[in-house]
Amino acid sequence: MTDTLIAVALVWVGAAGTAVVLTRDPLNQAFVAGFFGLSLATLYLLLQAGDVALSQLVVGAVALPLIVLLSLAKVRSHRHTDEPSSTTDRRRTPKGDG
């Protein structure tokens, strides 16, 4: 039973890891990476490494996606404030700070 669960978790980790690589948009990638972190935490838990599973859960599902998302928000707001003179993009400028 446990072996089956571990096998399922291993396949899940492999699939989720591949999905992270294949996701090209960084915004989507942050979410997929969080999901990948969750799969790793499950695998560690099934291998009876409770401490490592907890660490992986808090870092992979909380800290990493949060920092990636905040960096993306900064980069986007920067891109918007950089080109307010180009009339084509003026429409989007006020949206930068969401």
Next chain:
Amino acid sequence: MNARARLVVFLLAAVGLACAFGVAFAGIPHFGAPVSAYAAILNHLSEPSRQASDVVSAVSFDFRGVDTLFEEYILFAAVAGISVLLRPLGDETRHLPEDEAPDRRIPPPSPAVGLLAVTMAPVLVVTGLETVTHGQISPGGGFQGGVVLATALFVVYLATTYARVERFEAGSLIEASEGAGAGGYVIVGLIGLVAGSAFLTNVVSLGHSGNLISGGTLPILNATVGLEVAGGFVLLVKEFLDQTEVIRGSGT
């Protein structure tokens, strides 16, 4: 370098890598093999000699306490580096998004998000404290619990506005928490020296395994690490939030 030469170089490297991996994997224990002699010794030793039912905590904070000290300072240095890297530069100013367009009302988060945050934040604080204080009994400890504690503040941010969260997180208090946590670990280590044995020796009364107060210095070290990690993560995210929300380039 043309494509053909690149392919040759890649193939050479790939064959070398495959050989090295093959040799390395031939020597590893098979899946589900019995634990190593070191793990067996630790499993037998940690409960009678340290009164800690979580062997991992006993290893990281006692048998290999100095390693954890260095790990703690890696995080400390990383957070300090982020603070320096993301500081407001000379040509950048701080103002809230509301100041940019006073006539435009920023829609508040929905009541559902608010309700979720009101429910989640206290649960996260209690879970974090539980994880920090029970490190010597069950899986968990200062690092995991510290991050959970920091998460409570992120949830408040999700449900309110930046201005409100900034009132919460007194910058000096968080920096003090991080510093106290990092320094506290060393002070606990020095207690060992004062008591006449080696640095980080477990000299405090051990208590009984399974009780909340057990494991000697383990809960104390977990508490210092919890302080350091909670402060560090809040500071880390605060620096990123500052950059996203209030720091503007001179061009705006």
